[in-house]
Amino acid sequence: MASDVVRTREELRAALGDAHPGLVPTMGALHAGHESLIARSASENSPTVVSIFVNPTQFSNRDDLARYPRDLAQDIARAQEAGADLIFAPDLETIYPPGFDTAVDVGDVSERWEGASRPGHFRGVATVVTILLNLVQPARSYFGEKDYQQLQVIRRLHHDLALPGIIVGCPTVRDPDGLALSSRNARLSREDRIRALALPRAIETVVEAAASGETETRLLEAAALSALDLPGVTVDYLALVDGSSLEPLPRLRAGARLLIAADVGGTRLIDNAAIESPGGSQGSSARQLTSSVAK
Numbered sequence: 592m593a594s595d596v597v598r599t600r601e602e603l604r605a606a607l608g609d610a611h612p613g614l615v616p617t618m619g620a621l622h623a624g625h626e627s628l629i630a631r632s633a634s635e636n637s638p639t640v641v642s643i644f645v646n647p648t649q650f651s652n653r654d655d656l657a658r659y660p661r662d663l664a665q666d667i668a669r670a671q672e673a674g675a676d677l678i679f680a681p682d683l684e685t686i687y688p689p690g691f692d693t694a695v696d697v698g699d700v701s702e703r704w705e706g707a708s709r710p711g712h713f714r715g716v717a718t719v720v721t722i723l724l725n726l727v728q729p730a731r732s733y734f735g736e737k738d739y740q741q742l743q744v745i746r747r748l749h750h751d752l753a754l755p756g757i758i759v760g761c762p763t764v765r766d767p768d769g770l771a772l773s774s775r776n777a778r779l780s781r782e783d784r785i786r787a788l789a790l791p792r793a794i795e796t797v798v799e800a801a802a803s804g805e806t807e808t809r810l811l812e813a814a815a816l817s818a819l820d821l822p823g824v825t826v827d828y829l830a831l832v833d834g835s836s837l838e839p840l841p842r843l844r845a846g847a848r849l850l851i852a853a854d855v856g857g858t859r860l861i862d863n864a865a866i867e868s869p870g871g872s873q874g875s876s877a878r879q880l881t882s883s884v885a886k
């Protein structure tokens with residue numbers, strides 16, 4: 592079925608009626624990672640709504656916003672192909688009507704890591720996600736684990752503000768060589784695309800060291816940092832953290848997550864994976880990463 596495209600709050604409500612759809616919020620520039628979220632939603636919900644809105648309030652850097660790729664026709668086609676029944680493509684004033692003067696601030700979980708490096712970013716994300724969930728009233732909303740801190744911020748927000756439906760976190764999709772898919776990858780030169788593989792390699796180093804029994808965070812992090820020690824790669828942060836609170840861990844324990852942010856030739860990339868010690872069950876990201884870089 593060809594999906595409808597709606598632009599206003601009224602068109603959205605008229606198209607949805609009493610339905611509680613699946614929702615995949617996006618900022619466009621759709622790639623196979625988004626397609627996997629849309630396909631998952633389509634398999635679990637009817638209808639599935641994909642929102643496409645480049646949210647200016649979550650960009651702390653004007654250049655980043657100006658350079659953000661926009662091709663609505665192509666995004667609509669990709670979303671339809673992946674299984675979307677309805678596209679919500681609002682303009683700025685539909686999301687932020689004249690006089691809009693509210694922001695949603697999530698506490699601790701939004702303050703470290705990306706929050707520290709990109710002031711105001713999670714306030715923008717939390718505000719727009721609150722608006723989208725209120726407008727769409729979804730049964731389920733789908734977010735990628737690739738933006739792991741964003742997912743934890745949204746889980747907190749969703750719980751604290753009693754927002755509708757449930758939040759579904761979905762595994763990171765990677766290229767066959769292990770690089771996590773991101774709309775930013777398009778900005779990498781050929782050489783930087785190769786350098787960027789240091790991120791999944793750093794994760795793999797930690798997965799392997801943890802699997803062979805190393806539990807000291809300091810040593811695991813040092814091993815990951817050496818994998819990233821390359822010309823043209825500058826680490827912003829690298830930390831083994833608790834997978835819910837995102838607080839740093841002195842020793843590896845169940846539910847640990849490795850978070851990495853690095854600048855590669857001027858492009859900021861993030862990646863993460865669940866890290867388990869022997870005996871614990873390995874998280875999906877680590878398992879998926881191990882199989883993709885083992886090829």
Ligand code: PAF
Nearest residue numbers: 616617618646716719738
């Ligand atoms: O992950 C994204 O694409 C955005 O942060 C989101 C969740 C659509 C909010 O603008």
